[in-house]
Amino acid sequence: MSWRYGAAPPKKQRMTTEAAFLTHHLWRGTHAENLMKKLLAALLFCFCLVPMSHTQAAEKPKIVIYTSMYEDIIEAMTDVMREKFPNYDVQFFYGGTGTLQAKIAAERDTKKLGCDMLMLADPSYALELKADGLLHPYLSKEAKNLALEYDPEGYWYPVRMLNMVLAYNPEKSKKDDLPQSFKDFAGDPEVKGAISMPNPLTAGTALVAIAALKNVYGDRYFDLLAQNRVMIESGSVALTKLETGECREVMILEESVLKKREEEKSPLEVIYPTDGIIPVPSPIMTISNEWSAHGNAKICDEITDFFLSAEGQRYIVKGWMHSVLKNPPAIPYDSKPSTELLTNAMHVNWEKCLMERSDLRTRFEERVKRKIK
Numbered sequence: 001m002s003w004r005y006g007a008a009p010p011k012k013q014r015m016t017t018e019a020a021f022l023t024h025h026l027w028r029g030t031h032a033e034n035l036m037k038k039l040l041a042a043l044l045f046c047f048c049l050v051p052m053s054h055t056q057a058a059e060k061p062k063i064v065i066y067t068s069m070y071e072d073i074i075e076a077m078t079d080v081m082r083e084k085f086p087n088y089d090v091q092f093f094y095g096g097t098g099t100l101q102a103k104i105a106a107e108r109d110t111k112k113l114g115c116d117m118l119m120l121a122d123p124s125y126a127l128e129l130k131a132d133g134l135l136h137p138y139l140s141k142e143a144k145n146l147a148l149e150y151d152p153e154g155y156w157y158p159v160r161m162l163n164m165v166l167a168y169n170p171e172k173s174k175k176d177d178l179p180q181s182f183k184d185f186a187g188d189p190e191v192k193g194a195i196s197m198p199n200p201l202t203a204g205t206a207l208v209a210i211a212a213l214k215n216v217y218g219d220r221y222f223d224l225l226a227q228n229r230v231m232i233e234s235g236s237v238a239l240t241k242l243e244t245g246e247c248r249e250v251m252i253l254e255e256s257v258l259k260k261r262e263e264e265k266s267p268l269e270v271i272y273p274t275d276g277i278i279p280v281p282s283p284i285m286t287i288s289n290e291w292s293a294h295g296n297a298k299i300c301d302e303i304t305d306f307f308l309s310a311e312g313q314r315y316i317v318k319g320w321m322h323s324v325l326k327n328p329p330a331i332p333y334d335s336k337p338s339t340e341l342l343t344n345a346m347h348v349n350w351e352k353c354l355m356e357r358s359d360l361r362t363r364f365e366e367r368v369k370r371k372i373k
């Protein structure tokens with residue numbers, strides 16, 4: 001039986017047709033819904049991919065290390081941290097020891113520091129932070145291999161040995177014509193106005209040097225520096241003046257000279273003072289979770305172990321600093337073994353240095369800087 005389009009079909013056929021029509025559209029609707037659901041699910045999955053990756057990156061545990069290491073060394077260390085600790089976001093923040101100490105003093109007022117670890121030059125600062133309850137103790141498995149003193153409770157460890165020495169330019173001066181000791185560096189009138197040293201007000205190693213020299217030669221050492229018209233400036237400026245001949249001799253960290261010799265094939269040479277080098281065992285320490293920026297002290301323990309290990313110390317030596325291990329993995333370029341250097345050294349009483357820190361800076365400001373202006 002047939003029926004014309006537009007006319008009502010017979011009742012039985014009409015019921016069958018309506019049922020087919022309804023069945024068709026119900027199926028089509030269900031199928032469409034299923035397709036829509038699948039499409040929405042796919043879109044939601046794709047949409048979530050980018051936010052999830054950002055979330056994961058944001059949730060990567062973060063460690064901020066305040067350090068006085070040179071910026072190019074920090075850059076190299078950043079690459080090392082990325083390789084050795086891929087699951088952590090380790091960042092370095094550079095500043096002179098004095099500058100970072102002032103930064104931390106301001107942050108302490110907020111009851112939260114901007115860092116998680118410290119690698120500063122002045123060992124006495126570790127004693128201060130420990131006494132004030134800001135440090136996290138950790139008994140490192142690497143401590144037994146250290147050649148230098150460390151905190152027996154694990155609040156700080158030496159991580160690199162810096163040496164304050166003298167330096168000159170053999171293309172501008174004869175070594176024998178220059179002071180061979182720290183004493184003569186300040187007292188020899190032949191080099192008056194042609195000597196330079198770092199600023200103890202901002203550089204931790206310079207403050208340690210002044211503490212050692214005052215301990216050996218007394219307050220008069222400040223006056224001798226002023227009388228000899230010592231220039232107070234950064235190591236980079238001092239080395240440039242050595243190269244040009246504006247300075248004949250400088251008091252400086254050994255690593256600064258070694259770096260220039262290796263990287264630039266500079267003729268500048270180190271003079272190891274006859275009255276002894278001034279060694280500065282720069283500490284590494286972790287801020288307690290209560291005070292730290294990110295509360296990841298356990299991760300800091302891992303980083304401490306790495307820096308104190310033979311592998312970590314190789315990177316220290318590559319930065320022209322001396323290893324703190326009993327069996328160092330290497331010697332800095334063109335230097336001498338630490339054991340040899342330490343046989344003739346001016347050692348510092350760190351507790352006394354801490355007690356006198358403010359006074360030392362004041363005396364240097366008043367008796368040296370102001371008098372040579």
